[in-house]
Amino acid sequence: MAEHSRAISLVVCDLAGTVVDHGSRAPAAAFVELFARHGIIATEAQAREPMGMHKRDHIERMLSMPELARQWEKIHGQRWNVADLDSLFAEFIPIQTTLLEAHADVIAGAAETVAGLRARGIKVAVTTGYNRPMTDLVLETAAHQGLAFDFSICAAEVPAGRPAPWMIFRCMEATGAYPPSAVLNIGDTIADIESGINAEVWTAGIALTGNLLGLSHRDTWALPEGQRKAHLVSIYERMYEAGAHKVIDSITDIESVISFVANAGAKRHPSDRRESHLYDARIHEFPPAVGRGGI
Numbered sequence: 001m002a003e004h005s006r007a008i009s010l011v012v013c014d015l016a017g018t019v020v021d022h023g024s025r026a027p028a029a030a031f032v033e034l035f036a037r038h039g040i041i042a043t044e045a046q047a048r049e050p051m052g053m054h055k056r057d058h059i060e061r062m063l064s065m066p067e068l069a070r071q072w073e074k075i076h077g078q079r080w081n082v083a084d085l086d087s088l089f090a091e092f093i094p095i096q097t098t099l100l101e102a103h104a105d106v107i108a109g110a111a112e113t114v115a116g117l118r119a120r121g122i123k124v125a126v127t128t129g130y131n132r133p134m135t136d137l138v139l140e141t142a143a144h145q146g147l148a149f150d151f152s153i154c155a156a157e158v159p160a161g162r163p164a165p166w167m168i169f170r171c172m173e174a175t176g177a178y179p180p181s182a183v184l185n186i187g188d189t190i191a192d193i194e195s196g197i198n199a200e201v202w203t204a205g206i207a208l209t210g211n212l213l214g215l216s217h218r219d220t221w222a223l224p225e226g227q228r229k230a231h232l233v234s235i236y237e238r239m240y241e242a243g244a245h246k247v248i249d250s251i252t253d254i255e256s257v258i259s260f261v262a263n264a265g266a267k268r269h270p271s272d273r274r275e276s277h278l279y280d281a282r283i284h285e286f287p288p289a290v291g292r293g294g295i
Contacts, residue, residue: 008202008258010177011117012168014052014187015128015135016103017210019110019251020142023220024188024211026103027051027129030096031062034088040071044214051211052191054129054161055096056089063088097134104141107209108217109252111146117254118150125151125171127187127195129161151175163194168201181269184257188212193242200271204257205239207232208249212239245270 017024031047042062050061062068063080072080114124126149128135135154142148151174155161158170168185177183185196185203188210196203207213212235213220220228232249239247245264246257 007182008122008184008261009182010123010125010172010175010184011254012125012127012171012183012185012201013114013251014189014192015126015130015138017051017188018107018186018192018206019114019126019147020106020138021103022105022107022209022217023213023215024048024051025214025216026099027055027058027096028211028214029103030092030099031058033095033099034059034092035062035068037091038072038088039075040068042068048211048214050191052129052162052187052189052195054155055092055131056085057155057161058129059088059092060085093131093134096130097137100130100134100137101141104138106142106145106147107251109250111142113252113254114147114149118148123150123175123177125149125153125175127153127155127162127167127171129155131156162189162191163198165195165199168195168199180271184254184261186251186254186257190239190242193239193244196270197243200269202246202257202261202270203244204254205235205242205244205247206250207235207239207247209251 013019016027028044028047028051032042032044035042046062046065046068050058053061063072063085069079117124130138132154135152139149139152151171153167153170155167158164158166160166168183172178172183180199180201183199183201185192185199185201186206187193188206189212193203193205208220213231215223223231236247246260248254248256
């Protein structure tokens, strides 16, 4: 088998839950608020299930959930239609923009981690389901906290958002990074992982700071240790089952992923998941990184 690139030249990362907004609180709250304005009770779990997608696609996925569809029909007397979807998305934008201002804190250690990667010559690009005005708001706020990137791309700027690979490809094009085996995609949602699979790049999931745990920094560490660890074990399993090569607690643990790629990259291409047995649920033991910081 031909040797593949073992050196990562580009890291593509998500925004909320990955480098800013611990627990991805802003988008979850925005979707719950949007539906509440129309008399529909959407749970936070329902709001989080499609997370990572283009926000219009996210709303469509929520409208298609049986319980939410039932509530919509009861209130409106008919199924939702495309006009309803367009109206909801237009209404969503100012709700989300307002909430972004309250949930724009950089995740602890993210600025230093990204700066360290860039100082070593590794490009760092960001992808997001936010539109451009939302993204610019978050990036401007993040920059004031020391977090900066080489490139950013939004779902609205490509033919389709996650799980399609187009945002990753645009990042590769903009930064001159190739082949795919020199690229690491990292994010906190299943859609992030699926987009990495579809781009055939190395893909890592984030468990502790992201959408699947869905807690602020304070609430995360307020959980009893055993309960927190149980949640993380479940999230690790779910992300590995979705196809992640590696799962870590936080962006600050990215060096373990880069080391993993260096060791595995010479033997396998990122697309060789089934053959490589990089993860076997029957024998996998969660690495010491699970629970770093007190778990």
